[in-house]
Amino acid sequence: MTGLLPFETALARLLEGAAPLPAETRPLDDCAGRMLAADVAARLTRPPFAAAAMDGYAIRWDDRHRPWAVVGESAAGHGWAGTLGEAQAVRIFTGAPVPAGADVIVVQEEVARDRDSARMTGDGPPRRGAHIRPAGQDFAAGDQLIPAGTRLAPPHLGLAAAAGHGELPVVRRPRVTLIATGDELVPPGATPGPGQIISSNPAMLTALLHSAGAVVSDPGLIPDDRAALAAALAAADADLILTIGGASVGDHDLVVPVLNDLGADLDFWKIALRPGKPLLAGRLGSTRVLGLPGNPVSAFVTALLFAVPLVSLLAGRAHDLPMEQLALTQPLPANGPRRDHLRARRTDMGAEPFARQDSALLALLAQAELLIIRPAHAPPAAAGDMVDCIALDRFHIVS
Ligand SMILES: Nc1nc2c(c(=O)[nH]1)N[C@H]1C(S)=C(S)[C@@H](COP(=O)(O)OP(=O)(O)OC[C@H]3O[C@@H](n4cnc5c(N)ncnc54)[C@H](O)[C@@H]3O)O[C@H]1N2
Numbered sequence: 001m002t003g004l005l006p007f008e009t010a011l012a013r014l015l016e017g018a019a020p021l022p023a024e025t026r027p028l029d030d031c032a033g034r035m036l037a038a039d040v041a042a043r044l045t046r047p048p049f050a051a052a053a054m055d056g057y058a059i060r061w062d063d064r065h066r067p068w069a070v071v072g073e074s075a076a077g078h079g080w081a082g083t084l085g086e087a088q089a090v091r092i093f094t095g096a097p098v099p100a101g102a103d104v105i106v107v108q109e110e111v112a113r114d115r116d117s118a119r120m121t122g123d124g125p126p127r128r129g130a131h132i133r134p135a136g137q138d139f140a141a142g143d144q145l146i147p148a149g150t151r152l153a154p155p156h157l158g159l160a161a162a163a164g165h166g167e168l169p170v171v172r173r174p175r176v177t178l179i180a181t182g183d184e185l186v187p188p189g190a191t192p193g194p195g196q197i198i199s200s201n202p203a204m205l206t207a208l209l210h211s212a213g214a215v216v217s218d219p220g221l222i223p224d225d226r227a228a229l230a231a232a233l234a235a236a237d238a239d240l241i242l243t244i245g246g247a248s249v250g251d252h253d254l255v256v257p258v259l260n261d262l263g264a265d266l267d268f269w270k271i272a273l274r275p276g277k278p279l280l281a282g283r284l285g286s287t288r289v290l291g292l293p294g295n296p297v298s299a300f301v302t303a304l305l306f307a308v309p310l311v312s313l314l315a316g317r318a319h320d321l322p323m324e325q326l327a328l329t330q331p332l333p334a335n336g337p338r339r340d341h342l343r344a345r346r347t348d349m350g351a352e353p354f355a356r357q358d359s360a361l362l363a364l365l366a367q368a369e370l371l372i373i374r375p376a377h378a379p380p381a382a383a384g385d386m387v388d389c390i391a392l393d394r395f396h397i398v399s
């Protein structure tokens with residue numbers, strides 16, 4: 001087992017030279033979660049006119065204690081064109097333009113109306129200008145609103161729309177092609193025949209990669225056949241190809257031989273990682289290739305540790321996984337040469353590793369809230385020792 005590439009070296013080699021992809025201009029409904037590629041300035045002023053903040057009557061402040069003649073109405077989208085004169089009021093609704101001459105709004109709860117006249121009944125507005133949103137109160141045309149490099153959250157999209165932008169320059173989403181290989185695989189929802197199993201990894205990995213900002217394409221299940229696998233690899237139009245399965249050393253593990261046939265440049269194959277030892281990385285032309293092992297937990301952990309940071313970097317996002325230090329609830333033996341990732345749950349006492357850690361166990365993976373990291377060659381650990389954990393529960397929530 002000696003001589004396997006350390007995890008940290010493998011990850012650093014994969015991420016070397018990875019940078020945000022070029023920008024593209026996209027409609028706002030395709031920008032959420034993406035990195036803004038250029039500063040956004042306001043093209044418009046908001047509000048564009050002094051606007052009512054309450055339903056009521058627009059009047060002159062100095063007239064507030066005398067009766068008013070109601071001379072018109074200003075509703076949202078339908079302003080009142082005149083100029084308010086002395087002792088006059090305009091019926092006004094929230095969002096409507098405040099007529100020229102008016103400098104305060106009296107809320108309708110404090111007004112008695114009798115046909116065309118009205119007067120104030122309550123304490124009235126607290127000050128001149130009350131309940132009026134001045135033009136440009138939010139921002140003015142030319143204001144810098146969102147700096148380049150921002151990860152666009154829903155409020156940014158509302159702001160950009162209000163500021164006159166129907167589309168924004170954003171970093172292109174990384175395109176990932178998932179190629180699942182194996183004669184035993186049938187798609188989710190199918191009834192497996194003798195010796196067959198459901199291909200569950202693509203559903204899991206597609207969701208994981210989406211959460212990192214990728215668009216994922218999947219050409220369907222590829223049999224253990226050199227020509228079929230070569231054709232699928234050659235047809236992929238992607239920034240990253242992820243193969244699943246067939247990465248090990250069996251006679252039907254074809255990913256490495258087929259990549260070699262295609263002239264791929266293999267960087268590493270097999271690393272000091274558990275689960276996920278048979279991980280491979282390289283390039284096919286300009287496309288990065290990651291070959292993930294087929295065991296579901298191995299596929300998940302390698303995708304989380306390698307594909308997620310790479311895709312996040314290409315998408316222009318922060319690529320750190322959510323980490324936590326927690327106390328161990330029980331002792332652990334010394335670790336071997338592969339950095340280990342123990343599926344675990346949270347308890348009041350800290351991180352509790354599951355008793356079973358087989359890399360085929362999906363039901364336990366789905367229950368895991370944490371991956372306890374055991375560095376390569378870690379000495380035995382006692383209950384209460386602090387360990388680094390990947391907070392899977394937080395990862396799913398924040399992404
Ligand atoms: N002699 C050796 N045998 C194995 C070694 C080794 O070093 N020497 N490594 C073991 C390790 S570690 C792993 S991990 C697996 C990885 O194998 P492969 O990447 O070649 O994956 P497969 O053999 O194709 O599949 C393994 C397992 O996963 C199931 N699988 C595959 N694809 C899917 C899918 N899309 N959805 C759900 N499950 C899938 C497959 O049926 C197998 O059960 O190799 C060990 N062997």
Ligand code: MOO
Nearest residue numbers: 275276277298359
């Ligand atoms: O490393 Mo494999 O990934 O043991 O299951």
